[in-house]
Amino acid sequence: MADAIALERLGHAYEGRAVLQDLSVQVPCGRFFVIIGPNGSGKTTLLKLMAHLLPLQKGHLTVMGRAVGRFGARQLARTIAYVPQSVPATFAFTVFQVVMMGRAPHLGMLGIEGAKDLDLGRQAMQLAGVADLAERRLDQLSGGERQRVFIARAICQQPAIMLLDEPTAALDPAHQVRVMDLMERLKTEQGITVVMVSHDLNLAAMYADLVLLLHKGHTAGLGPPGKVLDYAILEEVYGCPLVVDKSPLGDYPRVHLVPGRYMRTP
Amino acid sequence: MNGTVPKAGLARRLIVVALVLTAILISVMYIGLAVGSAGGGWRAVLQILIGSDEAHLLHDIIWRLRLPRVLLAALLGATLSLGGMVFQALLRNPLAEPYILGVSGGAAIGAIVGILLGLSRFPGVWMMAFAGSLATLGVLFLMAAGRTMLRANTLLLSGVMVNAFCAAVIMFLVSMAQDSRLHNIIFWLMGDLGNATLGNTAILAATVLPCFILIFARSHAMNLLALGSDMARTMGVNVGATTVLLLAVTSLMVSATVSYCGLVGFVGLVIPHMLRLVLGPDHRVLTVACILGGAAFMVLCDVLARTLPPHGEIPVGVISAMIGAPLFIYLLRRSKGVDHG
Numbered sequence: 001m002a003d004a005i006a007l008e009r010l011g012h013a014y015e016g017r018a019v020l021q022d023l024s025v026q027v028p029c030g031r032f033f034v035i036i037g038p039n040g041s042g043k044t045t046l047l048k049l050m051a052h053l054l055p056l057q058k059g060h061l062t063v064m065g066r067a068v069g070r071f072g073a074r075q076l077a078r079t080i081a082y083v084p085q086s087v088p089a090t091f092a093f094t095v096f097q098v099v100m101m102g103r104a105p106h107l108g109m110l111g112i113e114g115a116k117d118l119d120l121g122r123q124a125m126q127l128a129g130v131a132d133l134a135e136r137r138l139d140q141l142s143g144g145e146r147q148r149v150f151i152a153r154a155i156c157q158q159p160a161i162m163l164l165d166e167p168t169a170a171l172d173p174a175h176q177v178r179v180m181d182l183m184e185r186l187k188t189e190q191g192i193t194v195v196m197v198s199h200d201l202n203l204a205a206m207y208a209d210l211v212l213l214l215h216k217g218h219t220a221g222l223g224p225p226g227k228v229l230d231y232a233i234l235e236e237v238y239g240c241p242l243v244v245d246k247s248p249l250g251d252y253p254r255v256h257l258v259p260g261r262y263m264r265t266p
Numbered sequence: 267m268n269g270t271v272p273k274a275g276l277a278r279r280l281i282v283v284a285l286v287l288t289a290i291l292i293s294v295m296y297i298g299l300a301v302g303s304a305g306g307g308w309r310a311v312l313q314i315l316i317g318s319d320e321a322h323l324l325h326d327i328i329w330r331l332r333l334p335r336v337l338l339a340a341l342l343g344a345t346l347s348l349g350g351m352v353f354q355a356l357l358r359n360p361l362a363e364p365y366i367l368g369v370s371g372g373a374a375i376g377a378i379v380g381i382l383l384g385l386s387r388f389p390g391v392w393m394m395a396f397a398g399s400l401a402t403l404g405v406l407f408l409m410a411a412g413r414t415m416l417r418a419n420t421l422l423l424s425g426v427m428v429n430a431f432c433a434a435v436i437m438f439l440v441s442m443a444q445d446s447r448l449h450n451i452i453f454w455l456m457g458d459l460g461n462a463t464l465g466n467t468a469i470l471a472a473t474v475l476p477c478f479i480l481i482f483a484r485s486h487a488m489n490l491l492a493l494g495s496d497m498a499r500t501m502g503v504n505v506g507a508t509t510v511l512l513l514a515v516t517s518l519m520v521s522a523t524v525s526y527c528g529l530v531g532f533v534g535l536v537i538p539h540m541l542r543l544v545l546g547p548d549h550r551v552l553t554v555a556c557i558l559g560g561a562a563f564m565v566l567c568d569v570l571a572r573t574l575p576p577h578g579e580i581p582v583g584v585i586s587a588m589i590g591a592p593l594f595i596y597l598l599r600r601s602k603g604v605d606h607g
Contacts, residue, residue, distance in 0.1 A: 053496050077502030084496055088358065091492045091547035101490055105502035110550055111486035112276055157501070 002065055004029045004161050004193035005050055011058030012045055012217075019045045020217040023059070027210070029160075032187050033195045034204040037214030038238050043197040044085075044165055046214065050195060051082040051163050064160065077105035081154035083164040087146070089139040095149050096134040099125055102156030121156050128152035128182060143170040151179065155186065161193045162186065168200060176200070180207050201255040205229055205247065213237060229253040276550065283551055287558035291340065294565045298336035299328055301573055334462035336565055338526075339582070341467065342459070343533055343564025345474050345523040347541075347556040350534030352481060352516045355488040355549060356509060357422055364520040364534035367425040367513070371432025372402030373525050374455060378439045381450050387461045388526070391454070395525030402428050403517050457530030457583030459568055470526055477519035478557055484508055488549040530564075532587040536594045537563055543597050563590075 005027040012020040020042045027033045035043045048054045049061060052068050061068045063079060071079070081102070102124070103117045113121075125131040128148045138146060147167055154162055164183070168176040180203055186192045198204050204211050204225060211228040213221035215237040221228035231244040234255065241263060247254040299315070300306040304327050314320075314328050349364030357366070365371075376398020380391035409424045436455075443451055453460075487508045490498040495505045524530070541555045567585040574580060 048496075051496075051500050053499055073499070073504050074502035077500055080500065082496070082500035084494070087497060088492075088494050091355075091542070093489070093492065093547050097489075097546075097548060098493070101493070101501060104486065104490055109483055109486065111489070 002029050003027060003062070004031075004064060005195065006062045006065075007049075007059065008061075009059040010046075010049065010056075010061060012042070012049060012054065013057065018217055020049070023217070023219060025212060025219065025222060027161075027193060027195055029064075029193055030187060030191045031193060031209040032184065032207055033193070033210045033212065034208035035195070035197045035212045035214060036199070036201060036204050037212075037220070041214040041237075042217045043214055047082075047163050047165050047195065047197050051080055052076055053082070074105045077157065079159055080161045080163060081157040081159035083147075083150050083154050083162070083167055085165045085169065087150060089146070092137045092139050094134070095130055095136050095138060095141070095152075096121065096125070098138055098149055099130075099152045099156050102153040102158075105157065120158065124152045124156040127155055127185075129178065144172065144175045147171065148175070148179065151182065159192065161195065164194070164196045166197050166199060168198065168203060176203065183207070201229060201234070205252045205254065206249075225252050229255060276548070280551060280554060283545065284554050284558065287555060287562065291558050291562040291565070294562045294569070295336050295340065298339070298565050298569050299332050301569060302327065302332055303572070329464075334464045334467050335459050335568065337464075338459050338462040338467045338470070339564045339568040340561035341470055341474060342523055342527045342530060343537070343560040343562070343567075344478070344557040345519050345560075346530065346534035347537035347560025347563075348478065348481060348553065349516045349520040350536075351538035351541075351549070351552055351556045352488070352512050353534075354538055355492060356512055358492070359422065360539065361535070362422070364516070365429070365524075365529070365531075366422065367517060368402040368406050368428030368432065369399045369517055369521050370524060370529050371429040371436070373399035373521060374436050374529060375432055375439070376401075377454050377525065377528070378436060378443075378451050381447055381454065382439065382443060384447075388463075388466050392466075392525050396521055399517075399521035399525060402432065403521070453581055454528040456581035457528040457586075459527055459571075459582055460579070466526065470522060473522045474519040477515045478553075480515050481512065482550075482553045484512055485549040485553045488512070489547075492547065492549075528581075528583070530583040530586060532583070532590050533560060533564060536590040540594055540597055 003026045007023050007025045010020060010023040011018065023046070035046060037043050045054065049056065052071070056069065063071065063076070068076070100113055100117065100121045101111070103113055103120065104111050107113060107117065122131065125134060128151045130145065130148050130152050133141065133145060133149070138149065141149065147170060151164075151167065162183070167179055171179060183194045183196065184207055187194050208225050210223065211221070211225050212219065213228050213233065220237045221230075221233050229244060231242050234242050234244065241258040243256040243258055244253050245256070296311065300308050300311045304324065306324070310322055310324055311328060314322050314325050346364050350362065353362035353364060353366055354360055373395040377391050377395035380394030385391050385394065406421070406424050406428055440448070440451060487498070487503045490501050490503050491505065491508070499505050537560045538552065538556055541552055541559055545551050545555055564582070564586065567589060568582050570589075571580045571582040571585045574585075
């Protein structure tokens, strides 16, 4: 299968401080790809590089088999949608207006939408479960609602690849599962490649086809959750004791944190 | 399908807003032509405008004095309102106004030097003011360029500092001025439409109208930019080029206008806010509304500036702030739970 995104010897540094080093990773089309790793391991930087939000400093990055630099801005926006961690709500746009902005790369300069675009916007809102919020103002929504609105906007963009930066971080368990289920549905029903940064090892275990474990800008593990979420690897990367067993729900690992009181002091 | 989902229809919304505001603008302009110290008459204006009564007493007054002045007021209001809207969108700061990048300070220094040198209002003082504002913009862009280029806060702080420095220079120049020139300087600083001619207004129009069109063309990009530059970029906006284009075009049209009319304050801050409160934040609608609504507001202010005092006139900037501030507070209180538009 072709690769949706392929990195070759990718490196990135902020003001001389290396954040990513010599990273070679392929994200196959139509997979659920989760990037995990400790704080500061370069997850968000990697996602932003994939979204072409940061200039490529070292190495190669291809999207759908084509060098990312050879895409025009609008062309790339028709291929990749990006959902950041948080979005400023400076002006009081309604939910529907924000969702319809996702059509921008498909429309003319003024973004005047046709009946087909309006239908796509409604469908996207239904999928993300925000249809009943359509006329509400963005600045009056809760964090979780706002996150789902931006996911609806990304769906409305009709991308081949969707990049999400910790979309479940601010959500309660019910909404976490809903967002993850939605991503899985987009993957299976529409063949969208989902690339997600997450801090939640168990969500990664439950949903990911492939997990990339980053550690200080290097690949510490890459493969199916069962292979990467190994306690020896995780303990070394995260620097804390962890217990990994099998999930009672299915064939994937389950990761437990270990409170300090269970640790015997020498 | 869910009943709460709207049938948007932006095109229709645009047309309705444009038609309503155009009707208001034309009515206000008609009032502007019909009233004045030389007297008026509703029907006389129409006869003179369509040319059926060239012998009328008011013929020259309307063609030479009132029409240029009304048109200039309309251009001024449209430019300042639209300029304020663009800066509020780009800097993501509701307190931004068209003078925020130091345009006003530079223009004022140029104009005052021009007045002190005894230059005529047009083109002498105008050219000096225009050169002054372009110079401050140049300084500002040089200061903001480099690593932190075009960061909203860098630009804002640089603009505030440029304006503060210019204010000191203005105070110095005013303190050195002779009484005879002082009146001219103060009227210029407060905004003055008294010297309009059809020719000059046409030159100004030829400068600012293309700017209006460019800004309208990037109005949807401003919507996307409201979600942050990362989001805008991933929706296909060339953020750097769009920001530079909008800043340059807006600064240019505001410079050209205030250099001619003086520093009319407040309109650029308040009209975009008012329209946003009423019409919502979509910049495609707001661009059209700011042009037409800002023009109508300024023409109305000018009518009051000309007619309220029994002798002479009040600077139009005084009127615009006196009406604008209370009106804005009323609208703000009426729309509960709004942080800033």
